[in-house]
Amino acid sequence: MEHVIKVKRKALAANDEAAARLRQQFQSAGSLVVNLISSPGSGKTTLLEATIKYLDGRLTAAVLEGDIATERDADRIRALGVPAHQILTGGACHLDARQVIGALEKSQLLPADLLFIENVGNLICPTTYDLGEDFKVAVLSTTEGDDKPFKYPAIFARAQVTVITKIDLLAYVPFDMNAVREHLAGLNPSGRVFEVSSTTGVGIEAWVDYLGARLEHKRTERT
Numbered sequence: 127m128e129h130v131i132k133v134k135r136k137a138l139a140a141n142d143e144a145a146a147r148l149r150q151q152f153q154s155a156g157s158l159v160v161n162l163i164s165s166p167g168s169g170k171t172t173l174l175e176a177t178i179k180y181l182d183g184r185l186t187a188a189v190l191e192g193d194i195a196t197e198r199d200a201d202r203i204r205a206l207g208v209p210a211h212q213i214l215t216g217g218a219c220h221l222d223a224r225q226v227i228g229a230l231e232k233s234q235l236l237p238a239d240l241l242f243i244e245n246v247g248n249l250i251c252p253t254t255y256d257l258g259e260d261f262k263v264a265v266l267s268t269t270e271g272d273d274k275p276f277k278y279p280a281i282f283a284r285a286q287v288t289v290i291t292k293i294d295l296l297a298y299v300p301f302d303m304n305a306v307r308e309h310l311a312g313l314n315p316s317g318r319v320f321e322v323s324s325t326t327g328v329g330i331e332a333w334v335d336y337l338g339a340r341l342e343h344k345r346t347e348r349t
């Protein structure tokens with residue numbers, strides 16, 4: 127057991143070192159980098175599609191996709207004319223910083239105002255891996271049950287932003303929005319929460335405005 131803990135600590139330390147290099151690269155590129163984490167199917171790619179459509183080129187975007195298999199998500203993003211690169215983990219349940227470094231060397235995603243990293247779908251392993259991002263975003267859909275922030279508190283405590291998706295389906299699924307908001311506020315008092323429907327577009331403007339403000343803030347801090 128002690129051996130396992132030591133190996134895990136070493137892997138995380140190596141990851142942190144690679145993440146620090148990435149953070150420096152993103153800083154000099156002036157890109158805002160967002161690491162999206164959620165269960166499979168909660169709507170990460172659809173949120174990115176809605177975000178890109180709403181941006182309509184006013185800010186440039188690029189996307190790094192993490193999946194076990196297939197280029198499907200990267201293809202969805204490229205179909206919108208936005209550069210995307212797919213990292214295939216071949217089984218690993220999260221992306222790590224060295225994979226991101228390798229992917230950026232191979233692809234031409236930067237420069238971009240916004241770089242989105244869609245992590246491998248699950249609420250557990252991606253939580254502890256720093257990818258040099260400005261902040262993590264936890265995506266929670268109304269259809270997966272309002273108990274998820276209670277059952278997987280670590281990611282909701284760590285993510286500076288939670289985006290609650292599929293609010294167009296609130297009339298059809300049991301989802302206690304007040305209980306979720308209250309729990310999120312307890313887990314993460316300074317965290318921001320956005321409620322969106324990526325299919326109807328409700329709430330997308332507020333989310334994109336927030337991204338724009340964070341980008342501006344990051345660039346102001348640099349100068």
Ligand SMILES: Nc1nc2c(ncn2[C@@H]2O[C@H](COP(=O)(O)OP(=O)(O)O)[C@@H](O)[C@H]2O)c(=O)[nH]1
Nearest residue numbers: 166167168169170171172291292293323324325
């Ligand atoms: N009704 C509704 N469906 C959504 C919304 N966002 C995503 N979906 C659907 O949920 C499914 C999974 O979405 P996807 O973005 O691929 O999830 P991901 O695995 O987290 O990337 C797809 O069938 C989407 O069309 C939403 O806001 N409202």
Ligand SMILES: [Mg+2]
Nearest residue numbers: 170171199244
């Ligand atoms: Mg996806």
